[in-house]
Amino acid sequence: MALPVFLTFLFFALPASWIDIRSFRIPDRLIFPGLGAALLVQALVSPRSLPGGIGAAVLSVLFFLFIRKIAGGLGLGDVKFAALMGLCCGPWVSLAFLGASLAGILGFLFLRLFKKDQFRRPLPFAPFMTAGTVGVFFLSRFCA
Template sequence: MTISVLLLFLIFALPISWIDFRTYRIPDKLIFPCLLAIFILLLTVEIGTLPNRVIAAFLSFFFFLITRSITKGLGLGDVKFAFLIGLCCGLPWACIAFLGAALSGILAILFLRRGGKEAFRRPIPFAPFLTLGVIETYILSLFFHL
């Protein structure tokens, strides 16, 4: 992932994360323009990586869709956001971003939910952790070239 893709992603992902944090919803009116902008950027700047990124986007989408149908813990917004992350990161970096998001989310849950069993009944917005996973992945990509 290049810095231009990351910055364009963050322009949309930070408001998406904030809205998800506040409302437990990821608005399509931010997801779809971001998808279009990232796709256009990739077409103009990084066309050679486009096939890998499109495959990563669809794999991410289907993985999150299956996870959503099994666990009922994810919303459709998370599934669409996963598609966006796959498009931004490509393979194998999207997998690393999701792992970073999951680990960050688990740590936050353990920290925030020290209050007992009642605290475990409230939902946790996942978009902020997905965004953090992408940032973590970008930093890792500066040091490791897969």
């Protein structure tokens, strides 16, 4: 993942994560412009990776729709956010999802162990998805 693409992701993902923490919603007014900006930046700085990013975005949406249908718990905002992750991470997106899942499990355990009064509340997933993408960015720096 190129640095400008990563910074574009963060520009939209950090406020989306904050809003998700506060309201359990990921606003379209951040995700759709984020997708457009990420497409533009990736086309300018790394046009060869654009088809892989688009493919990863489509597969991410399909995967999250499948999870949503089977297990529930994911909102459509999470599905759209997965498209942004896929576009930015490209072939690394599966590792980003793994990182997000592990971070989510740790967040759940933290709430379970230390904040029992908040255990029944839903757990916003956008911050964990952002963390997974940040982890992939740094991992790709070491492995590429």
